[in-house]
Amino acid sequence: MIETDVIVVGAGPAGSSAAKHAALGGAKVILIDKKSEIGSPKRCAEGVSIEGLERLGIKPNHRWITKKIEGVRIQSPDGTDIWLTEDQVKLPEAGYILERKVFDKYMAMDAARAGAEIRVKTLVTGVEKIKDGYIVETESMGKEETYKCKILIAADGPEGHVARWAGLKPAAKAKEMESGVQYEMCNVEFEKQGVIEFYLGSCAPGGYVWIFPKGEDIANVGLAVLPHKAEKTAIEYLDDFVANSPYLKNAQAVEINVGGDPVGGMTKKLYDDNIMVCGDAAGQVNPLTGGGIISGMTGGMCAGQVAAEAIKEDCSKKFLKQYDTIAHEALDHEIKRYKKVQEYLLTLSDEELDSIAHAFEDETFEKISTTEIVKKLVKISPKALLKLGKFV
Template structure:
């Protein structure tokens, strides 16, 4: 039997960040991942904000940045485009499109350099309590093994199995789990190749479609839908989008990614005795954009700090770990509640209403892009905006 102070299950960005910061705090850490290659397959549009990386203390590297995006292009159902680019407005932040397969490995390497032991192709198969600790059973390279640990940080993705083993309610209702499909494509001809592009309306019921440029004529082209309001699969919607969009109709896919994205906000209960859940497993995904890399890493860092302190205290109880929930709420929860309201508003709009809003925005000169200004403009155009968003910002 192996022993460690903290066991992190899942070596995505959230898990690797948790492992890194726990190791830096001076405790022993193992991080395991079921895949033989960390970061593959990717399940993400690969966008992150510069501001987010800076907040996490991560210096950008050309090894894992495919493209710097200098603006946003929002497209309504009838093709009306609103371009918010650096040459027209002062953007509060610009973003990067990553190579996730490299970025995730880079983050895991950082955890290893900090002192964490990394175990690839290692699948957690069960968990039991033993005295005041936890024993996790796993299969690694075809062999059964057991790892005894004081604290488990579950970073094993949406509807976390590890969280369920610990008695947490990690199962999600279909109305808050978007089904996503994405191609990486070559031969994409974007109208604004330096902008990330969003398409709204019935093209992606319950979500939106995106085109994220990765340099040259390469882009991630995908969408997320709510299966509760469409009879078609996300893949079927994606095929239609690709066929009908001028930028992608002549492009060719070189990779297909399919997965679920939890967009219902933070799980209410994220800790129990000896166990914390973080990242996608804890619902740390922006409900409006579906982005979860930065927020998951923020959560992973908090989880590491609380877990390491609990090891130092010699107290791994739910009561001692509960501060994690409060800190996550302060860091992410309040903003997520606002994004949920904004998402509900967007879902209430018909294609025609979206077109009207886009046409009105197209004629606007924004000095800067901020949520409050956007909402003020929306309230003038759409009575629903006042009803659903007016008191939020």
């Protein structure tokens, strides 16, 4: 049996963040991932904010940045465009499009440099609660190994097997799990370079279509839908969009990614004796955008820091409640507010979205952020004022 202080399951950004900060705090850490290559396959549109990276103390690196975001385009169902580009407005929430296959490896390397050990192509097959921690069963390359840890951190994505095995409820109910599918494509045409594009309405019921540029003619083209609002599968909606988009008439897919995205908010229970949950497994995702890289890494950082202190003092749920407190302090403001906006948008028809877009055409922005867009929305829409007045 291999004994350690902390085991982190899942070497995505949240898990690597947890492993890094637990190791920096002096804990002996093992980071386990089932994949043979950390970061592959990717399961997101790869956008992050510069401010979010700064909060996490991560310096941008050209090796994992493919494009700097220079603006936003939002298109309503009737084709009305709202352009918000840096030549017109300030972009305080500007960001980057990543190459996740490289970024995730770099984050795992940061954890390793902090002192964590990494086990790739290692599948966790079961966990068992014992008096002073957890037993973790794994299988790797036909070899079974058993680990013992004082603290288990579950960062195994939206499926959340580890938390479920440990008796913690999953983050998202079935109706709050978006179904996402994405192509990485070449031969994509852009009206403006460096602009991330969002297409709203019945083209992606319960979600939206995105085109995120990664190069001169390369982009992530994808969408997410809420299955209970959709009449077709996610891939059917995406193929329809691609077939009808003038910007994609010559585009070719070189990669396809699929996965679930929990947009129901954070799980009610993030911890128990000797265990914490972070990242997508904990619902640490922006419900409006579906983005979870920065918020997941923030949750992972909180979990890692608390784990390092718990190893020195007390690994019971009484002590680990600190994680619940600081994670909610760090993330609630964004997650709860944008959950309300998401719920409001779900009530809008294509015609109402068009009407709002027409009103937005006459609006001017001094700066652009999700909050500023919602403020304008409240200003121009009585229905939004009723639903979101407290947002601002």
